[in-house]
Amino acid sequence: GAVVSQHPSRVICKSGTSVKIECRSLDFQATTMFWYRQFPKQSLMLMATSNEGSKATYEQGVEKDKFLINHASLTLSTLTVTSAHPEDSSFYICSAKGGTGQGWAFFGQGTRLTVV
């Protein structure tokens, strides 16, 4: 199956700083990437959908100025958590979908963010 690599796998940052998470499709061109957030003992909730070269579409309740998503190329999308606060501590996971013929998306390994 296709490979999606997410980096870093774990990050600890100080409150008020920004953190960037990368999601790369290694062996296919990802026309669409999705970002999910998972709080402890909860399910994965979609945060936003990004298409290469266009602005991300955010789900209701997700602050677009706080969670900056850039999908500048067909193999890379980034999620930047700006001015992170302890309540942003969570597990963030991306998924990527290719173009024609690929009817589903593949997941990265996830990033566990801890804001102290």
Added chain:
Amino acid sequence: AQKVTQAQTEISVVEKEDVTLDCVYETRDTTYYLFWYKQPPSGELVFLIRRNSFDEQNEISGRYSWNFQKSTSSFNFTITASQVVDSAVYFCALSEVEAGNQFYFGTGTSLTVIP
């Protein structure tokens, strides 16, 4: 409305017992995919199976088997002769092609296999 329902929040079984994890989904699309993922404590999602809406054949892979029934909108997952290593959270998910293939996840079932 919840598109994917996993009614069992937590299940505990004794090793070697069989266990079935339930999943019920809701969609109006004719083309969709159903998935099961395993999430161990480390957090990554481990892909177990993908089924498209046109393939209702049940599938068996080792100790794992899946029962897909469109008539009841269910996609249940059975682990036979459970092992301690099966302990994890299991998510059922739906991907609708017409909705751009975003995933809708169930709330997960936490399985504990007791030695």
